[in-house]
Amino acid sequence: MKKWLNTIIFIVFIVNILCLPSTAKASHTDFLEKLVFPVKNIMSHFYDDWNETRGNGDRTHDGLDIRSSKGTPIVAVADGVVNTIAYSEASGYYLAIDHGNGWLSLYVHLNDDLIGNDNLGGFETAFAEKIYVGAVVVGGQEIGYIGDSGNAEGTVPHLHFELRYNGVPQAIYEYIKASFQRFEISLNVPKKVGLNVF
Numbered sequence: 001m002k003k004w005l006n007t008i009i010f011i012v013f014i015v016n017i018l019c020l021p022s023t024a025k026a027s028h029t030d031f032l033e034k035l036v037f038p039v040k041n042i043m044s045h046f047y048d049d050w051n052e053t054r055g056n057g058d059r060t061h062d063g064l065d066i067r068s069s070k071g072t073p074i075v076a077v078a079d080g081v082v083n084t085i086a087y088s089e090a091s092g093y094y095l096a097i098d099h100g101n102g103w104l105s106l107y108v109h110l111n112d113d114l115i116g117n118d119n120l121g122g123f124e125t126a127f128a129e130k131i132y133v134g135a136v137v138v139g140g141q142e143i144g145y146i147g148d149s150g151n152a153e154g155t156v157p158h159l160h161f162e163l164r165y166n167g168v169p170q171a172i173y174e175y176i177k178a179s180f181q182r183f184e185i186s187l188n189v190p191k192k193v194g195l196n197v198f
């Protein structure tokens with residue numbers, strides 16, 4: 001009897017080990033394949049600039065830059081809770097959303113300009129209304145606006161976008177490209193060649 005019990009415990013143990021990684025992987029794929037494109041404008045331009053050398057060659061690019069016109073709405077890529085709203089000299093105005101599954105999305109260089117007043121904007125020009133730390137957001141909800149704050153001043157206005165898993169930025173270009181293609185289809189616009197649509 002005891003031997004049987006041990007055998008059953010052993011089988012359950014092995015099945016658990018075999019099942020866990022694939023279950024975890026499936027939930028990642030599910031999350032990544034349902035992302036909403038973070039910029040609400042079909043006239044967006046991006047390419048796989050993950051890991052490009054930046055600065056004076058002393059750092060690599062941990063995200064994806066999505067260029068669009070200043071003031072274009074930025075939306076949450078998935079459901080979650082706003083866990084950071086802040087300003088820093090390098091990042092400018094930025095925001096992070098915790099998706100509750102180990103994934104965190106980060107939106108950097110939000111708008112700091114008023115029309116005719118470069119850099120005189122503030123939190124009200126960077127973030128959408130009702131966006132605060134602790135706010136529950138749904139995928140596709142407007143959270144902020146494209147800009148050039150922080151060290152993006154002087155560049156083409158763009159969103160620096162990152163997806164971090166357990167705090168580590170991940171290479172997610174293919175998933176964002178797919179989310180852009182879904183966005184195009186959702187607007188019923190003709191299929192374009194490539195993603196450079198400026």
Ligand SMILES: [Zn+2]
Nearest residue numbers: 063064065160
């Ligand atoms: Zn960037």
